[in-house]
Amino acid sequence: MIVIRQLLIIPLIFFSLTAFAQFTAAKHVIIVAIDGFRWQELFTGADSSILFDQLQVKDTAMMKSLFWHHDPIERRKKLMPFIWNYWASRGQLWGNQSLYSNVSVHNPYRLSYPGYHEMLNGFIDHRIKTNKPKKGKRDNILHTIASHDGFQGRVALFGSWERFNDMVDTGFVAVNAGYQLFETGTHGPDMRLANEAISHSSYKHLGTRPDMLTFSMAKDYMRAKHPRLLFIGLGETDEYAHQRQYDLYLNQAALIDKMLCELWTLIQHDPFYKDQTLLIVTTDHGRGRHRLNWHRHGIAVSGSREAWIMMIGAGVEPLGEMENTASVKLRQIPSLISNSLGLHYQPKHRVASSFIRLKPQSGTDHALSGNNKFSERK
Ligand SMILES: [Zn+2]
Numbered sequence: 460m461i462v463i464r465q466l467l468i469i470p471l472i473f474f475s476l477t478a479f480a481q482f483t484a485a486k487h488v489i490i491v492a493i494d495g496f497r498w499q500e501l502f503t504g505a506d507s508s509i510l511f512d513q514l515q516v517k518d519t520a521m522m523k524s525l526f527w528h529h530d531p532i533e534r535r536k537k538l539m540p541f542i543w544n545y546w547a548s549r550g551q552l553w554g555n556q557s558l559y560s561n562v563s564v565h566n567p568y569r570l571s572y573p574g575y576h577e578m579l580n581g582f583i584d585h586r587i588k589t590n591k592p593k594k595g596k597r598d599n600i601l602h603t604i605a606s607h608d609g610f611q612g613r614v615a616l617f618g619s620w621e622r623f624n625d626m627v628d629t630g631f632v633a634v635n636a637g638y639q640l641f642e643t644g645t646h647g648p649d650m651r652l653a654n655e656a657i658s659h660s661s662y663k664h665l666g667t668r669p670d671m672l673t674f675s676m677a678k679d680y681m682r683a684k685h686p687r688l689l690f691i692g693l694g695e696t697d698e699y700a701h702q703r704q705y706d707l708y709l710n711q712a713a714l715i716d717k718m719l720c721e722l723w724t725l726i727q728h729d730p731f732y733k734d735q736t737l738l739i740v741t742t743d744h745g746r747g748r749h750r751l752n753w754h755r756h757g758i759a760v761s762g763s764r765e766a767w768i769m770m771i772g773a774g775v776e777p778l779g780e781m782e783n784t785a786s787v788k789l790r791q792i793p794s795l796i797s798n799s800l801g802l803h804y805q806p807k808h809r810v811a812s813s814f815i816r817l818k819p820q821s822g823t824d825h826a827l828s829g830n831n832k833f834s835e836r837k
Pocket residue numbers: 495571697701756
C-alpha cells in the first residue's frame with residue numbers, strides 16, 4: 460500500500476513542478492497601491508457631479524480646463540495620460556464596473572488596514588477590522604518570499620502611511636514608512652533629498668508623508684539595491700478625499716500617473732529589470748459613489764468594496780481594459796505574485812488562488828528553475 464502511494468505521489472509532484480515552471484513569467488515583481496483611489500476616476504476621469512461643486516473644488520474653472528471633457532474616454536486620458544495612452548494598449552486593467560469587470564475587497568470593513576492585510580496575506584483576519592495597529596500579523600507574502608533563496612535581502616516596502624511599519628516584519632523585509640528616515644546603506648540624490656525633507660518637516664505628527672518622498676526613496680532603493688519584490692504604498696489620494704478636496708485628489712491622481720510613467724521608464728531602462736519585471740497597481744478599498752459620500756468609505760458606505768487592479772510587464776498579455784470577467788478579489792493578489800515568480804505561497808491559512816495565469820516568457824530561463832525548494836509548502 461505504501462509503495463503504491465509513493466508511486467502515485469511522485470508523478471503528482473512532478474506535474475506540480477512542471478505546472479509552476481510553465482507559468483513562471485517574471486523574475487521580479489513591483490506592486491504599487493494607491494490608497495482609496497476610486498475606479499470611477501481611473502476608468503472615466505473626473506466626476507462631473509463633484510468637479511463642479513464649489514464646496515469641494517476651489518477653482519472649478521481651472522479644474523474644468525485641466526480635467527474635463529464630455530467624452531469619458533477623452534476625459535480619463537486628461538487625468539491619467541500614461542495609463543490610457545500607453546499602459547492600456549500594453550497591459551491589463553481590471554475593475555471597470557460599467558464593463559462588468561468587477562474587482563472588490565473581500566473583507567467587510569472596507570478600511571485601509573484590513574484592505575492591505577487582504578492584499579498582502581490572501582485571506583481575511585477578522586481581528587483586523589480597524590486601522591489601529593496590531594502586532595504579530597506580519598507573515599504575509601512579502602515576509603514569505605523574503606525567506607526564500609534568491610530573495611533574502613531583496614524584498615522591500617516603502618509606504619507613505621506609517622501603519623505599514625506594523626504590517627511587515629522588518630527582520631525580513633526592508634521597511635520604511637511615514638515620517639521615518641532611511642538610514643542604512645549608501646544613498647543616491649533622491650534618498651538624500653527625501654531624508655532631508657523628512658528631517659526638516661513640520662508635519663511629522665501626521666500619519667502620512669507626501670507620496671513624492673515615498674516614491675523618491677523607492678526609486679533610489681531600486682537603483683542601489685535592485686529589490687526583486689518591492690511594495691510601494693501611496694497614501695495622499697485617501698487623505699485629500701477625506702478632506703473633501705476633490706481638486707487635490709485629482710491633482711494627486713495626475714501626479715501618480717507621472718510617477719508610474721517614471722517607474723516604468725526606470726524598469727525598462729535598467730538591464731536588471733528590463734522585460735522581466737511584472738508591475739501591479741491596485742487600491743486597498745473603494746469609496747462612496749456620490750457627491751455627498753465619495754469622501755467616505757467603510758462598512759456602511761456603498762461603493763467602498765469596489766476596487767481595481769492593473770498589470771503590465773513580464774507575462775502580461777496586452778488585453779487592455781477587461782470586460783465581462785468573473786469577480787476578482789484583492790485577496791487573490793498574493794497568489795498572483797507568487798505564481799508569477801514561480802513560487803508557492805502557502806501560509807497557515809488557506810489563501811485565495813490567483814485570478815489569472817500569466818504567460819510564460821519565451822526562450823528565456825525561468826526565474827527560479829532548478830531550485831525545487833520554491834515549490835515546497837511552508
Ligand atoms: Zn481612508
